[in-house]
Amino acid sequence: MQLGREPSLEANQSGTRILDVQPSERMHTTEHNLEHSEDKSIRSSVIAQILKDGNTNEHEEDIQETFFPKEEETKPEMEKSFCPPQGMLNKIITNGVLLIMVWCVIWSVAGPDSLPGGSLFGLLVIFYSAVIGGKILQFIRIPSVPQLPPLLGMLLAGFIIRNIPFFSERVNISNTWSSTLRNTALTIILIRAGLGLDPQALKQLKNVCLRLSMGPCLMEACSVAVISHFLLNFPWQWGFLLGFVLGAVSPAVVVPSMLLLQDKGYGIEKGIPTLLIAASSFDDILAITGFNTCLGIVFSSGNMLHNVLTSLRDVFIGVLVGILLGIFVRYFPSKDQRNLPLKRALLVLSLCVSAVLGSQRIGMHGAGGLCTLMTSFIGGKKWSKDKIKVQKIITTAWNIFQPLLFGLVGLEVSVAALKSNAIGVFVAALSLALSIRISFTFLLMCFSGFSFKEKIFIALAWMPKATVQAVLGPLALETARLTAPHLEPYSKDVMTLAFLAILITAPNGALIIGILGPKVLTRHDPSKIKLELTGINFH
Template sequence: MEQLPEVSKVNKSRWFSKECQNYSMYTTGSNIEHLEDKNIQSSTTSQILEDSNTSKHEETKETVISRTEEIKPQSICPPRGTLNRSITVGVLLFMIWCVIWSVSGHENQPDGNLVGLFIVFYSALIGGKLLEIIRIPSVPQLPPLLGMLLAGFTIRNVPFFSTHVHINSTWSSTLRNIALTLILIKAGLGLDPQALKNLKRVCFRLSVGPCLMEACSAAVVSHYLMHFPWEWGFLLGFVVGAVSPAIVVPSMLLLQKHGYGTEKGIPTLLIAASSLDDIIAITGFSTCMGIAFSTGNVFSNLLHSFRNIVSGILLGVVLGIFVRYFPSEDQTNLALKRAFLVLSMCVTTVLVSNHFGIHGAGGLCTLMLTFIGGLSWSKDKIGVQNVISIAWNIFQPLLFGLVGLEVSVASLKSNAIGVSVATMSSALLMRICFTFILMSCAGFNLKEKIFIALSWIPKATVQAVLGPLALETARTSAPNLEPYSKDVMTVAFLAILITAPNGALIINLLGPKLLAQQDPNKIVV
């Protein structure tokens, strides 16, 4: 009985020591786990920091690489940019020519029409590009169409090229008529109803008055100086009486971009009036050409011309209403379909009207069709204009190259150039003075009136179409009138050669000096 407590004490001591060991193991383990958690957290934090530093390093490395790639000059081979685009377009046109060559007959021979058109197109294209590259310090860039015109003139008057380049007159006339159609489409789509409404009085005076005054002045001077009949004098007057939107519009847009003359709407006025000016000139030319090549009396010819004008306007209104609703708004590629439909309709009407001798009806139909159709297209109108601009970029070198090809120095009379320049200069001087007078009561100051009068002289696109048109008509229907048509062609060529570069220089040089500048950020176009 006495040994039990001792045993119990021993057991208790053993139990206590065991519990102490368990407690120490528990505390040690918790401390180890706590330290491990801290180590894990610290390692995770350091890993996160390392990852962030690595990502930042990689991002900076990528930005440095991208900036280095941007700074790194582009390799010459393979070419990029403008050179690549030019080569691509050249190869595409060459392949189109190869396809036509494979299905055509004798036209693919070295003296055929296709080879001639190929040479004229690329020569005019190169001439325009060279004029863009050649820059004179402190002088605005000359219009590329001048280089295209000189390229065709060089092909015609250099003996080696003139003996190898042959283009049928029918092909040349058809291509120029298509170019005229594109000009009329651009003019019809470029008419802004809001601008015409706001500037209707001064715009009407600026588009109708100077054109009619220059046409009448050219008719009088050519009748007494060049011995033209009155109908041919007025025909020549309407040829040289049209202003060129190809020069006026880009120059006005550049001035408008920098805020010159925008407070009184001078760039908008000139852009809108240039299209109306061309409409008046083309209508007058068609009427005079119908009278010049007809055999009846004057009254019947005027009645016939009036009938052609009315029929062209009515047909254009009907077709314009049609293209407002066809294709519908729910179709895809709407701008491309509308542009193709308008282009096909307008080219067909112009060519068919010329085939039947109704020269003015097709042009008026084109203008009315595009103007009425464009009223309901709103924002899609810009897409149609872009497609038409692409087509114009193809036909522009052909147009001016073919116009230069029609002028032969060997066939000119000894005094033809001097008389032609005198006739054109006299009519142009009357145009400038009359424009200044018409703008005197329109709310413009002296500098603005001088600028508007001088900026109304460039001539290019309409003269390039109408001048050869009279020559082609005389060759096919009235060979006895060919001398008059050749003189008209010479005056049109000289008008482009003289007024196109000088007009562009005058607009770009005098615009910043004579027009008040407004902040471009505050301009509402």
């Protein structure tokens, strides 16, 4: 046997040349061919099974793992790499560079106004400090305790900047800038309230919803007027103005908490979350309208009858102009245009901001808010499905103005300017007014078909204050600075009471709703109960 013999080509009888292979090599070739044929049979059987099952999605991952194995070694190394940084570190660096670049652009345009002591510099500091304060409060989570609203962190951020000398000396914002931003925030709140009004809710919940939205607000406004007159020595007109500031409930606290309970199925059989969400918009509208009326009376000259007639005139003009603008935005822009929700949102924003700022400029304080409300409500009724898209765009605008609003409110409160016994008296007045509001809300719900525990929950859930107080509280102070400096002490007290109301009721209200709701409300499967208003019957 010749071990080193090379395979040779030989001719057969037909003249065809074949390859002469040794037996050992033939065996190796045969085994290789068998393995190859087995591999092909496995593939064909898998494919046949997939075709037989008729569902390729279920076997897609198995095929990829069998024939295209994943590279498991390089990916974790890339994730753990610190050059370039990944994850949170990368996000922090990116946001920091963006912050510096925004300031550089503003400095190149505005010059000294963007340096420490200027209004633009102060707005940047307030905005980013409020955003950071809200994020910090979001990260603070205590087990079995509901999350606190981020607006509380925004409020405390402005308060800290004002009362630390190093920051307060460098953060100065002009009254014009502050007033314009707060009025714009008020406009966005009213647009959201107008778009959030559901005509179906008005029909199905009209009795109990009207009682809940009007009764507690009016009762608290009257009780605050009496308490502030005898306890804080406020004039009656200032007492009612303060009452409407404190009388509004905050959708920024109530609505997210109610939606969370609704998603989990608590109280949905009797429509308690739907009731509170629908009534919160009406409550804010009533408080803002009453405040604007009282503001016109406080800062107007002449007798009381003339001031009341002037306020009624402003209300009539605001409603009339709002109806006309609402009809206009129903048909302009037309449905054949592109980016229709964006154009509608920008048109409504521009019209309503102009109405609010313009009415403030000409002295018709009560007209702009009602005009905004009617415009957004009447226009939104015609938009059908696009209304939700417009609401999302308006919500994005609110997310920008919310940190500025609450940061500026906190910036107005100075501990050094407070009297030694002022905080105790203010807290006592707020506690007494809240007790009256909670008791009256409980009484109003006694004939609405709710159980005893549900009445207690609704009364306590109707307590949080934040958004409207942050807008209305500083307005009296700004108006006094511009038109009547001798009334500035009263307006500062109104501002301080609004700040304390947010600080006390916003976190406590969110905690009460989150803790008490699952304990006192009946839970049902949301998939088995329709959350439509047509299935809710109230007296």
